[in-house]
Amino acid sequence: MAQHDGDKATAAGSELEAVSPRTVSTGTAVATTGGAFENPGMPPHSPRATDLDPRKDKTAERRVGLLFLFSIVGSVFAIVAYIIFPIVPGDLSSVRVNNMLLGVGISVALLAIGLGAIYWAKNLMKDGEWEEHRHPTRGSEDTRAAAVEVFTLGNEESGFGRRSLIRNSLIGALVVSPLPAVVMFRDLAPAADPVALLKETLWEKDVRLMRDPANTPVKASEVTLGSVFQIIPENLAGREDFLEQKAKAAVLLMRLKPEDLHVSPERADWNYQGIVAYSKICTHVGCPVALAEQHTHHLLCPCHQSQFDISHEAKVIFGPAKRPLPQLPITVDAQGYLVARSGFHEPVGPSFWERS
Known part of the structure; x- marks a missing residue:
């Protein structure tokens, strides 16, 4: 009988401990909603000035x-x-x-x-x-x-x-x-239509292609097979918004064998004897496309590894980019310098903007 009563007391204590969610020390004992326990060794509570005054x-x-x-x-x-x-x-x-x-x-x-x-x-x-x-x-x-x-x-x-x-x-x-x-x-939202802003670059008819950063014109005879030039428009120098305009207008200029170019009929005259110019701004998130492979005619964006095939109108062959690099139509003037036939025919830069 004594053993049975002891078991019942132990069970009651366990039930009390399970039901009581928390106990608080008041200095001498630990008070709970179900009873009191001896202080387990915590120091007496010291009231603060805000508690007394x-x-x-x-x-x-x-x-x-x-x-x-x-x-x-x-x-x-x-x-x-x-x-x-x-x-x-x-x-x-x-x-x-x-x-x-x-x-x-x-x-x-x-x-x-x-x-x-x-x-x-x-x-x-x-x-x-x-x-x-x-x-x-x-x-x-x-x-x-x-x-x-x-x-x-x-x-x-x-x-x-x-x-x-x-x-x-x-x-x-x-x-x-x-x-x-x-x-x-x-x-961060643009004040104007982003598509219109990205379409408006300084490239227009008869604007010369200039080496960057030397800012000197480029003759077609100077562009050899395998060479790559970073190009900016002639009318960019001296502008207050130089950096903003350069970020949109920068292009890469390179020369392929004419027989290696596979172009659509509407772009048949956009190159000059195998010399082509494409926007340097990746169509993924706008990083600068900076690496060129001479033998494969591929351009590589180092940020997210998008690759573009220059021999096929800079179409995307790998990576997250969703559209080709915009092409700048070019020709030569009377002195043999490379000039633009017109501006870009589509927005440059990232493709996440809503496009018309």
Whole structure:
């Protein structure tokens, strides 16, 4: 009989430990919802100044709210600085100023949220020592009631429900903090139709092909089999938007044997005695196509290994690119210099833009 009673007591203790979700040390004993246990060795609890003095409690609450409000100010500052100090194309000092002010604003916004949350937890939330008891997971009514109790207890400990200043300022800081990113990402969208922008390059009829970076014209006789030239348009030099226009207009010039070229009838006169010019900008994501294989007539983009066959109108033969490199129609002028017959007949660069 004594052994049976002992088994029942052990089972009751196990059941109590399974049901009790957590216990808290009050200094001398560990209180639970189902009873009390001896202190397992944790030091006595030391109350904080905010626990003893309501005025210091209120002061700490104001400091947390002030930090969250400071976060809002940092986010707004980042947005205003991004608009007032824009990046001017070609002006590196404007890039430095814009990045510095934007970084300061975003850093202040995120740092203030972090400091506010830490100060809140250290000075205002309950700081008792807790002991969690492992128990089986089950969807019973008792389990759901225990979960509600945990959330309710967490709300009481943090003071989130009753400290309106902290709650409202935190919500405001969290709502405002993503706005600088929204403004910056929105500004990435082009102001005009991207297809039209990528179609408009400086190449037009009778514009000479110039070596880059020497900026000297190229005669057809200078382009030998196997040679590759990086070419820019003659009218590019001296422009304020030099880099932007060069990024769209750069082409690769090379010479193949005329019998190695396989071209469609509408492009029969786009080359000159086997000399062809194709956009240097990969049609995948816009990396510069920089590697040429003389024997295979292939061009390789080093970023994602797209390959284009120059002997077949630069069609894609490997990689993620979805369309051939745009071809620049060329011929020679009266002095024997290579010139463009016209501009590109399709947009240059990446293919992810919507195309008409």
